[in-house]
Amino acid sequence: MAKAIPLAAHRLFRSSDLDETRESVARIFCPHRLEIVGRGRFDAMQHHLRGESLSLNYIAYGADVAINPGALEDFYLVQIPLAGGAAIENGSFSYETDTRRASVLNPHLPTRMRWSEGTKKALVQIDKNALTKHLTTMLGGGVDRRLTFEGPMDTSKGKGAALSRLVRFLISEIDQGRSCIGTGCLMGRQMESTLMTGLIEAVPNNYSGVLTSTKLDVAPRKLRAAETFIRHNLDKPISLAEIADAAGTTPRSLQEVFRKFRETSPLAYWRDMRLDRVRADLVAGQRSVTEVAMTWGFTHLGRFSEAYRERFGELPSETRARAR
Incomplete structure (x- = not known):
């Protein structure tokens, strides 16, 4: 049949x-x-x-x-x-x-x-x-x-x-x-x-990096506000105090809520989101590793490469080479 x-x-x-x-x-x-x-x-x-x-x-x-x-x-x-x-x-x-x-x-x-x-x-x-x-x-x-x-x-x-x-x-x-x-x-x-x-x-x-943590619909308002502020300022040097102020809370309270709901810190979250942007730009294949790193605020290339490899399992140069 x-x-x-x-x-x-x-x-x-x-x-x-x-x-x-x-x-x-x-x-x-x-x-x-x-x-x-x-x-x-x-x-x-x-x-x-x-x-x-x-x-x-x-x-x-x-x-x-x-x-x-x-x-x-x-x-x-x-x-x-x-x-x-x-x-x-x-x-x-x-x-x-x-x-x-x-x-x-x-x-x-x-x-x-x-x-x-x-x-x-x-x-x-x-x-x-x-x-x-x-x-x-x-x-x-x-x-x-x-x-x-x-x-x-x-x-x-x-x-x-x-x-x-x-x-x-x-x-x-x-x-x-x-x-x-x-x-x-x-x-x-x-x-x-x-x-x-x-x-x-x-x-x-x-956006996978943002979505892999605890479901966002149960996250406190101040956490959402902090994440929104971070996403809108990825290309700027921001401090923990500035993030907390944007979320309407104290730095200590913000660190606690990030630890509870995201199992990370606000600044580590900010770094990871910038690394995600770096990866997207490298995959697009239009600019060099150094140019992309500098665009997203990574001025120490050695530490940047190590952080990138820790997050994605390969060096930024390897991502760039595959894209080319």
Whole structure:
């Protein structure tokens, strides 16, 4: 018995014509180049169900194809291979995906892909503004830089596997006529929120350092205020007294609350956030290690390198070399 095709009741198109396929996919995603570059019969299809902040999709091309959309601009795109695999380039991030590794495309970075013959994917398209707003809620404060996911999502274990199972479960429910996505109901909105939380927690990104500690929604107001002040002043030399003043508390009290809820000190938190910025800049690959370190206030390069290696498990020069 043939296995049912995901989201079969929500077919958008099926075509063996390259131009028709390109135009149909572009109506949901964005204009792009699509070329047949390998063997296999070109037999393309897309199934699509729109929710409020995201959409669920199934896409297959049949043949080996190259896809070049440039920057997606308006949405993040999670691609979970159900069969086959693809080579992904998203900005300086370059990796292979298969049934154990999914891709997460950042909208502000140029993308190129090559899908191998027979690749089939479940895709979650998430509105950029909606995901940014969701991140703001998780942080309890403003987002001061673009959310950037760093590399693939491991779907074989941990939170990546949990998110992949959730996507497959939702698609299965939809296929059995029990859809809660796109119906306008509270459960559907909650499912979308859960997907966005899962993505932010499952895939390393430039906010992971803030989110790995105790859940922010139970943190005291003064802790949130201190963290917001720190994030807004990462490129400035600030003192413990200034952080405490911004949070409306005393330095001693602030140190105690950081120790209880973050298992660190306010100044160590400030240092780690600056190191996260350094890493993001090095991954972008536009400037030297020295320039980036100085930008974020690390004037003693020896101590900076040691702190960087302690946090990320490699020297800043190694991160820069991989980005290049």
